[in-house]
Amino acid sequence: MQYNFDTVVDRSNNFAAKYDEVGRKFGRDDLIPLWVADMDFKTAEPVIEAIRQRAEQGIFGYTSRPESYFEVAGQWLKKRHGWDVDPGLMIHSPGVVPSLSMLIRYFTDPGDKIIIQPPVYYPFFDVVRSNDRVLVENPLKVADGQYVMDYEHLEELARQGASMLLLCSPHNPVGRVWHKEELVRLGNICLRYGIRVIADEIHSDLIYSRHKHTPFAGIAEDFRRNTITCLAPSKTFNLAGLQASIAIFPDKKSRARFDKVLGDLDIRRNNCFSLVAVEAAYRYGEEWLEQVNRYIAANFAYIQHYCRKYIPEIRPNYPEGTYLVWVDCRGLGLDKNQLHDFMINKARLALDDGYWFGDNANGYMRINAACPRSILAAALEQLRQAVEEHIR
Ligand SMILES: Cc1ncc(COP(=O)(O)O)c(C=O)c1O
Structure with missing residues (x-):
């Protein structure tokens, strides 16, 4: 089936956070919303059909x-990423962020x-702080125009002791697909210093051109034993409102520990729609995903071309993964508060x-x-006009 992603779907009656919360979040309603990470596209037809039938x-x-629910997820991971996962080590959770928070709290x-x-x-900052753990930052560096990890600094921090590292792979917001x-x-x-890795791989199906996602826990047996992976079909298939994600544990014991947490909160079950939607997405959604990834990649190219030609002060990246473009606006010469105000009150964009x-x-x-x-x-045109007025 050929999907048409040019179609603008009216979300005014969709109870969409991305639209309905703009006024509350940005102080005015008349903004084009390109902020929270969900898609303005309808999901794959087999998913809609499964929900319709349900x-x-x-x-x-x-x-x-x-x-079959976790078996199909396992088949997806094998087919898309060459990663063999025992479905018996998977667990359902209402979201990746709730999983991160529970993992911090109980591990x-x-x-x-x-x-x-x-x-x-x-939310990586929030889940650490709100659970009364000490946040330690190993900022990414820029080398040869691209974001990279600072291993020397990481090792220094590790030497001082840490229990856990939250890995974002692919990395939101800078769009790196880590090699x-x-x-x-x-x-x-992390292995050398006994630091457990939580790999948030929620963006792992949104990968472009020659890049390839490497599942962190699939790299080696000692990595697998030291890692809990959190992923979901929610970014991949635009299902965030269904609240279903998967965590993958290294062994039955740690899985059982997490299962007890879910049991204590009585949140073990899927809701009735996510149950059928997730399985349909992993079973039949690949055709849609291939097409949406091509469309998104063309959007990246469009943004780059537009900015180069009309707003050279604005420098967007071309993400390797995720559908989030990281835009260098330092050419405008504004501080963070001025830039925030500029995007809202001049460009009329919610970013x-x-x-x-x-x-x-x-x-x-x-x-x-x-x-x-x-x-x-429309968003880029508003941005162009605002930049022209600002520079003149
Ligand atoms: C890296 C990352 N993790 C987690 C989430 C959210 O996951 P969930 O809605 O399952 O809590 C997002 C959403 O943008 C994300 O970018």
Whole structure:
């Protein structure tokens, strides 16, 4: 089936955070929303059909997850990433961020140090702080125009002791798909100093051109034993509102420990729609994913071309993975508050501010490129006009 991602879907009645919370978050309603990471595209038709059929049953009682649910997820990981995972080591969780928070709470102790690598998805800061752990930052560096990990600094931090490292792979917001060699260097440091790795691989199906996602836990047996991976079909297939993710444990014992946490909170079950949607997505969604990834990559090219030609002060990256474009706006000469104000009150855009992702990201903004090109075109035109007025 051929999908048409140019179609603008009216989300005014969609109860969409991305649209309905703009006023509350940015102080005015008349902004083009390119912030929170969901897509303005309808998901794959087989997923919609599975939900439709489930809805028509008209009974939405407690669910019982069939074994096929995790088996299909395992087949997906094998096919897309060449990674063999025992479905018996998978567990359902309502979201990756809830998993991160529960893992911190139940697999470390209060006061323990947890390492993150900013600029990074800002809930990484929140889950550490809100669970009374000590946040330790190993900022990414820029080398030859690209973000890389700082292994020397990481080793220094590791030497001072840390219990856990939150790895973002691919890395939101800078769009890096970490090479195997990069992950091996990081993983070896963590092994050497007894630091458990939580690999957030939620963006791992959104990969472009020659890049290839390497599942961190799939690199070697000692890495596997030291890692808990969190992933989900929610970014891949635009299903965030269904609240279903998967965590993958190294052994039955640690899985059972997490299962007890879920049991205590009584959140072990899928809701009735995620149950059928996730399985349909992993079983039948690949055709849609191939097409949406091509469309998003063309959006990246469109943004680059537009900025080069009309707004050279704005320098977007071309992400290797994720659908989030990391935009260097330092050419505008604005501080972080001025840039925030400029995007809202001059360009009329709702974007993620760079500084939300860390102190080393002032002057940057993040644009969500998973939308019809006409929306991007309108946003870039508003940005161009605002920049022209600012510079004149
Ligand atoms: C790196 C990363 N992890 C987790 C999430 C959110 O996951 P969930 O909605 O399953 O909590 C996002 C969403 O943007 C993300 O970028």
